[in-house]
């Protein structure tokens with residue numbers, strides 16, 4: 556339930572703009588049963604040095620994936636002092652990175668490999684350093700190579716108040732996108 560005293564963005568049910576809303580004829584997302592294994596395999600390709608989820612990246616977010624259900628992905632991370640912007644509060648770009656990671660995880664559950672094409676964020680509440688941030692994302696439609704993914708970050712628990720909402724388009728790419736020399 557929202558009230559007029561809440562931020563304007565909180566009164567909307569989704570972060571999606573017309574650009575991140577799937578077309579009316581978009582396909583319902585189908586989850587690939589092999590996608591989870593694929594996600595583990597990709598660690599070998601990427602070397603697990605990911606800023607978002609690499610467990611040993613010193614100043615990374617060290618996001619922990621906690622589960623999935625269909626295209627819905629769950630994860631969490633703890634905001635560290637090196638993630639702050641204003642004193643004592645998480646930097647907005649750091650929170651966008653966290654959203655990118657959980658949205659990308661949902662996209663990868665569809666099978667194949669996806670990269671971020673467009674990322675929109677609504678910041679609804681400040682996130683203090685030391686917070687455990689609970690991340691969720693799900694696919695709202697697939698149109699050709701484009702997967703429309705929405706998600707949110709909550710504080711205080713998986714059902715806590717929403718601090719950040721995001722909507723995105725992820726684009727399916729071949730494996731060579733990651734392996735070719737540039």
Ligand SMILES: CCCCCCCCCCCCCC(=O)SCCNC(=O)CCNC(=O)[C@H](O)C(C)(C)COP(=O)(O)OP(=O)(O)OC[C@H]1O[C@@H](n2cnc3c(N)ncnc32)[C@H](O)[C@@H]1OP(=O)(O)O
Pocket residue numbers: 594595597598601603607655656657658659660663669670671672673699700701724726728
């Ligand atoms: C242990 C490890 C586990 C790992 C788990 C995995 C989790 C991973 C989590 C990681 C999370 C972090 C993830 C990251 O951080 S990924 C890193 C950030 N993203 C990038 O670096 C992507 C850079 N961009 C590109 O490489 C190219 O532009 C791509 C590949 C995206 C498209 O170039 P390409 O030449 O291939 O294709 P195309 O141009 O014909 O486009 C194809 C279709 O897409 C539509 N389109 C394109 N762009 C946009 C846009 N901005 N808004 C709306 N639509 C867009 C386009 O209109 C067209 O649609 P249609 O005309 O067909 O309808």
